[in-house]
Amino acid sequence: MVYIDAHTHFGKKGKGLPPNTPEERIKMMDEIGMDAMVTTPPYASISYDRTYDEANAFILEVMQKYPDRFYGLARINPHFRKKAVERAEKWLKKGFWGIKFHPRNEAFPANSKELVFPIMEKVKELGGIVLFHTGEPDFSHPTLIGDVADHFPEIPIIIGHLGKIYYMDAILVAKWFDNVFVDTSFCQGVHVIEKAVEIAGAEKVLYASDYPQGSIELDTMKVQLADISKRDKELILGRNIKRILDEVKKKR
Numbered sequence: 001m002v003y004i005d006a007h008t009h010f011g012k013k014g015k016g017l018p019p020n021t022p023e024e025r026i027k028m029m030d031e032i033g034m035d036a037m038v039t040t041p042p043y044a045s046i047s048y049d050r051t052y053d054e055a056n057a058f059i060l061e062v063m064q065k066y067p068d069r070f071y072g073l074a075r076i077n078p079h080f081r082k083k084a085v086e087r088a089e090k091w092l093k094k095g096f097w098g099i100k101f102h103p104r105n106e107a108f109p110a111n112s113k114e115l116v117f118p119i120m121e122k123v124k125e126l127g128g129i130v131l132f133h134t135g136e137p138d139f140s141h142p143t144l145i146g147d148v149a150d151h152f153p154e155i156p157i158i159i160g161h162l163g164k165i166y167y168m169d170a171i172l173v174a175k176w177f178d179n180v181f182v183d184t185s186f187c188q189g190v191h192v193i194e195k196a197v198e199i200a201g202a203e204k205v206l207y208a209s210d211y212p213q214g215s216i217e218l219d220t221m222k223v224q225l226a227d228i229s230k231r232d233k234e235l236i237l238g239r240n241i242k243r244i245l246d247e248v249k250k251k252r
């Protein structure tokens with residue numbers, strides 16, 4: 001079975017929750033039989049470094065050391081506009097697998113044509129996936145992601161946290177747009193995963209935990225407890241994200 005966490009965070013000591021070394025994380029993954037994690041810099045509303053330069057550099061280092069265990073998404077603050085596009089280009093060329101946006105954290109609408117679309121253009125050109133934090137009624141409402149997906153059908157886009165309480169919107173956007181997926185971290189419960197499989201299809205659902213803020217055990221259990229087939233569980237727990245990452249690799 002392929003077991004990959006599609007949404008985690010990773011920062012070095014003092015800059016993120018422990019465990020703070022790749023070796024500690026690999027030990028943890030080995031103990032539970034996890035193959036790899038998609039990871040990105042920690043939550044940071046008022047960050048010591050709004051550019052994320054240092055946080056992304058740390059993840060790049062980790063990825064280069066253990067390329068089969070960590071798939072990094074560069075965190076980009078789009079308010080830097082031209083500089084943000086340049087940063088996205090730099091990180092993607094260095095080997096990041098895509099970009100993570102946090103529209104609420106940094107106060108920009110997820111579908112901003114001025115701030116987000118120029119970065120999406122870069123991802124379209126260089127290849128990669130885009131993960132959006134979602135779940136609040138303003139900047140990170142999941143329906144805004146539908147607008148982005150409509151403009152960039154070639155980019156795999158992940159609706160983080162399955163839209164939290166707006167899960168029906170998240171599920172419908174994933175149903176409407178071929179390139180949209182939902183991740184299960186901090187989702188509302190087992191029934192939400194069942195609904196997502198029923199309406200959007202198991203191929204569109206990615207197991208994730210938001211580790212270390214979230215719990216790998218709890219979020220894995222949500223998938224295991226869902227009333228869906230064994231095949232669907234396998235897709236959700238790793239095969240789907242593996243397929244998406246393999247596609248990115250092929251295009252590069």
Ligand SMILES: [Zn+2]
Nearest residue numbers: 007133160210
């Ligand atoms: Zn996150």
